[in-house]
Amino acid sequence: MSEKEISRAVIKRLPRYFRFLGELRDAGVEKISSRELSQIMHVTASQIRQDLNNFGGFGQQGYGYNVSFLYDEIGKILGLDHEHNLIIIGAGNLGSALAGYGNFANRGFIVKGAFDVSPALVGQYIRNIPILPMSEMPEFIKKNNIDIAVIAIPKTAAVDAAATLVKCGIKAIWNFSHVDLSVPEDVVVESVHLSESLMRLSYNEKNRGLNEGLTEDD
Amino acid sequence: MSEKEISRAVIKRLPRYFRFLGELRDAGVEKISSRELSQIMHVTASQIRQDLNNFGGFGQQGYGYNVSFLYDEIGKILGLDHEHNLIIIGAGNLGSALAGYGNFANRGFIVKGAFDVSPALVGQYIRNIPILPMSEMPEFIKKNNIDIAVIAIPKTAAVDAAATLVKCGIKAIWNFSHVDLSVPEDVVVESVHLSESLMRLSYNEKNRGLNEGLTEDD
DNA sequence: TAGATTGTTAATCGATTAACAATC
DNA sequence: TAGATTGTTAATCGATTAACAATC
Numbered sequence: 001m002s003e004k005e006i007s008r009a010v011i012k013r014l015p016r017y018f019r020f021l022g023e024l025r026d027a028g029v030e031k032i033s034s035r036e037l038s039q040i041m042h043v044t045a046s047q048i049r050q051d052l053n054n055f056g057g058f059g060q061q062g063y064g065y066n067v068s069f070l071y072d073e074i075g076k077i078l079g080l081d082h083e084h085n086l087i088i089i090g091a092g093n094l095g096s097a098l099a100g101y102g103n104f105a106n107r108g109f110i111v112k113g114a115f116d117v118s119p120a121l122v123g124q125y126i127r128n129i130p131i132l133p134m135s136e137m138p139e140f141i142k143k144n145n146i147d148i149a150v151i152a153i154p155k156t157a158a159v160d161a162a163a164t165l166v167k168c169g170i171k172a173i174w175n176f177s178h179v180d181l182s183v184p185e186d187v188v189v190e191s192v193h194l195s196e197s198l199m200r201l202s203y204n205e206k207n208r209g210l211n212e213g214l215t216e217d218d
Numbered sequence: 219m220s221e222k223e224i225s226r227a228v229i230k231r232l233p234r235y236f237r238f239l240g241e242l243r244d245a246g247v248e249k250i251s252s253r254e255l256s257q258i259m260h261v262t263a264s265q266i267r268q269d270l271n272n273f274g275g276f277g278q279q280g281y282g283y284n285v286s287f288l289y290d291e292i293g294k295i296l297g298l299d300h301e302h303n304l305i306i307i308g309a310g311n312l313g314s315a316l317a318g319y320g321n322f323a324n325r326g327f328i329v330k331g332a333f334d335v336s337p338a339l340v341g342q343y344i345r346n347i348p349i350l351p352m353s354e355m356p357e358f359i360k361k362n363n364i365d366i367a368v369i370a371i372p373k374t375a376a377v378d379a380a381a382t383l384v385k386c387g388i389k390a391i392w393n394f395s396h397v398d399l400s401v402p403e404d405v406v407v408e409s410v411h412l413s414e415s416l417m418r419l420s421y422n423e424k425n426r427g428l429n430e431g432l433t434e435d436d
Numbered sequence: 437t438a439g440a441t442t443g444t445t446a447a448t449c450g451a452t453t454a455a456c457a458a459t460c
Numbered sequence: 461t462a463g464a465t466t467g468t469t470a471a472t473c474g475a476t477t478a479a480c481a482a483t484c
Contacts, residue, residue, distance in 0.1 A: 015413070042398075047452065057467065059467080061465050079420040196234060199236065203297055264476070
């Protein structure tokens with residue numbers, strides 16, 4: 001619970017700082033100035049300092065920032081200093097891919113189970129993750145201390161699933177369905193609308209040439 | 219090629235308009251005012267009118283907008299009025315999921331082939347999509363008129379793959395690797411950084427309660 | 437015509453960048 | 461100490477919202 005209101009734009013950039021700082025740390029870089037980091041990340045040094053100072057003074061005048069320290073601090077801000085237990089609703093193409101994607105575990109996101117309506121899938125495993133029937137979901141959530149649910153089912157079923165998840169006490173939903181879920185105030189939803197992303201690519205392809213050459217964080 | 223510079227924020231919202239208008243059209247709604255649409259989408263009517271007028275006057279005073287017409291116009295702006303041929307680099311978890319995800323085809327995005335370095339995967343099929351060796355990529359791109367390449371391989375390999383794709387004349391890259399690809403000016407990249415999205419969810423979960431109850435387009 | 441609603445200009449708000457005093 | 465670089469205030473820029481004249 002931070003004192004002041006952090007702007008959405010800042011929060012959006014935070015994971016990108018985390019990524020670059022992680023790479024620098026892994027490369028053995030000990031300290032970095034906002035100017036150096038700004039060059040690597042293709043943003044302004046001003047923005048970096050402004051962004052970081054929303055959360056505290058992590059740097060030292062005349063020196064810069066300690067890479068490893070800053071990395072850890074941003075990790076804490078992002079809630080990556082403790083583990084998250086996930087379930088995945090929908091064991092189709094995308095659901096299985098997310099369940100089988102080992103990298104999340106590296107960051108402390110542990111997929112405990114997947115759920116599906118299809119009797120053909122129930123009983124199977126994705127790596128070591130069991131696919132269970134929807135009916136077992138409420139109990140599973142409580143028993144396994146699940147805090148994040150991933151919705152990877154078609155939009156027609158997603159709205160109901162979200163309602164059920166909320167009833168089960170889930171407070172964070174990672175939504176991959178093509179619908180804007182509406183949930184109570186104390187539940188957060190982060191949506192990944194893949195088709196919208198692809199449409200933006202299509203637009204930019206058509207109108208390319210006006211843009212800069214580098215991928216921006218958007 | 220539009221005359222004026224369209225802001226990034228507007229482009230980002232375009233696919234969402236498209237989605238809602240498509241749903242309205244499917245529901246048989248013929249006309250809609252910016253005020254009505256604003257209530258459904260939870261944005262201001264002003265913003266809708268401003269956004270649309272970047273591309274032309276699609277409405278009619280005293281009446282509103284014709285849903286079907288506006289839907290089609292936005293589709294054209296997004297480049298959805300013609301087909302796109304895709305290849306997917308990497309037939310792992312995510313790559314196969316994207317290849318097998320039939321919904322893209324509905325919007326005219328047709329996956330023609332997948333490529334992988336693994337001899338175990340080459341020769342196999344995802345639905346009816348062949349998995350081919352990387353060596354065949356350049357020829358395949360030309361023969362099949364590929365305009366979009368999807369990068370679904372680890373970041374260590376992604377940078378090289380992007381360079382090869384650019385050499386093969388690819389002008390649009392949909393990047394799922396955890397790296398910011400740098401490409402020539404006439405190539406566009408749209409990145410989906412899933413882990414960053416998950417970190418934002420983690421942040422918001424921690425700091426929830428301050429937000430509104432509805433998913434925003436971010 | 438009167439009512440409704442757009443297209444567009446003007447006002448406000450917020451986010452980014454620049455500048456610099458504080459300080460390591 | 462002198463040099464470097466932060467933290468933070470002030471200036472600028474851009475995006476959103478409000479207002480209203482144009483017009484169907």
